[in-house]
Amino acid sequence: MNPFLPRVSAILLFALAFPALPAAAEDSFEIHIRDHRFHPDVVEVPAGRKLTLVVHNDGDDAEEFESTELNREKIVRPGRNIKVFLPPLEPGEYRFFGEFHADTAQGRIIAK
Numbered sequence: 001m002n003p004f005l006p007r008v009s010a011i012l013l014f015a016l017a018f019p020a021l022p023a024a025a026e027d028s029f030e031i032h033i034r035d036h037r038f039h040p041d042v043v044e045v046p047a048g049r050k051l052t053l054v055v056h057n058d059g060d061d062a063e064e065f066e067s068t069e070l071n072r073e074k075i076v077r078p079g080r081n082i083k084v085f086l087p088p089l090e091p092g093e094y095r096f097f098g099e100f101h102a103d104t105a106q107g108r109i110i111a112k
Contacts, residue, residue, distance in 0.1 A: 067095060
């Protein structure tokens with residue numbers, strides 16, 4: 001008999017006896033683009049948690065969700081949505097804008 005077999009069996013039994021720990025919870029926030037503006041234009045989020053922004057384009061024109069502070073840039077086609085995944089944020093304010101209509105499509109994420 002292989003002398004390592006009991007050890008391997010014990011490790012395998014231990015691994016199967018304890019289910020995997022759940023992944024860290026992720027908060028999700030929705031933003032809509034209408035009339036070349038973000039709704040809401042201020043999104044309050046908890047600091048220190050992973051985040052998902054779901055950006056819906058309810059308009060007839062493409063828009064780009066962009067934030068230099070968050071290092072994110074994604075085009076949102078009309079009638080479509082995108083997901084923007086963010087790491088845990090430090091408390092503070094993070095600006096985002098629509099590059100195609102930067103004069104009106106502006107918003108802020110406030111991490112508290």
